[in-house]
């Protein structure tokens with residue numbers, strides 16, 4: 133009975149969300165983040181209403197100015213009357229405090245705007261994959277009617293790279309004189325950059341970083357070669373370069389459309405999403421099967437060399453696959 137009631141409420145939330153109710157949006161996101169009952173059904177209901185928003189990933193080393201840049205981009209997009217969603221995968225989110233006053237003032241203006249929706253997601257305590265949850269939240273914002281969704285991640289972990297890979301356009305943000313800045317950019321995230329942003333261009337060393345990045349692009353040309361990532365200098369704190377950055381994002385969007393690379397990218401995203409859902413369900417199933425006490429004895433037998441782990445794993449797999457739900 134409670135199950136049925138919950139289902140009805142998820143369906144009702146979906147209806148209210150599609151009617152444009154912000155409160156329903158926030159509640160549905162919470163539902164999905166908690167993996168609450170009805171969440172999957174709600175996402176399924178929403179799916180036909182998604183696919184219109186442009187997903188822009190903003191990644192880079194800690195403190196490079198991603199949040200400030202995201203704020204600036206959101207403001208510039210609002211000036212073009214675009215509806216904006218922001219998802220910050222951020223252990224120390226300046227959106228929720230901790231930011232210096234100047235940053236906070238800029239963000240408060242965004243918070244007051246009814247056409248901007250900001251969600252910070254904690255990296256810890258997330259059940260299942262962070263990447264999967266982020267994509268779910270993005271889908272909800274998409275269905276709600278956001279034109280552009282900006283996703284900020286610290287470009288360090290595998291989850292973050294995974295999220296960046298899911299974007300239509302990925303910005304990799306570097307800053308001059310970070311010491312290991314160029315290293316951080318090189319370490320696997322340069323290859324996912326559609327646009328390289330040299331932020332804090334007001335600081336000395338910006339021109340040098342631009343030169344270094346240009347050299348790196350020459351040494352390892354991107355594939356597909358049809359798109360060479362432009363390098364855009366910005367000063368996120370005063371808005372310099374933001375409009376040009378937006379122009380580059382538009383250029384990349386046009387390239388994705390004209391070349392067919394966009395459709396390919398989205399199919400790749402769909403494949404990873406399906407795999408993530410399957411992985412998640414299998415993990416749960418394995419957990420459920422393992423929770424039965426009889427496995428403990430078998431593990432002890434493996435330790436005593438009375439059985440081998442391969443045979444036990446085989447039995448576990450067949451139980452996971454054949455045991456009814």
Ligand SMILES: Nc1nc2c(ncn2[C@@H]2O[C@H](COP(=O)(O)OP(=O)(O)OP(=O)(O)O)[C@@H](O)[C@H]2O)c(=O)[nH]1
Nearest residue numbers: 193194195196197198199200331332333367368369
């Ligand atoms: N000088 C200068 N400072 C900047 C610029 N952009 C951002 N900052 C400052 O750099 C600091 C970090 O900015 P954030 O936007 O929080 O950086 P972040 O990359 O989001 O940081 P994390 O989310 O913690 O990784 C803040 O104090 C900003 O005011 C810039 O263009 N020039």
Ligand SMILES: [Mg+2]
Nearest residue numbers: 198199222226
């Ligand atoms: Mg940040």
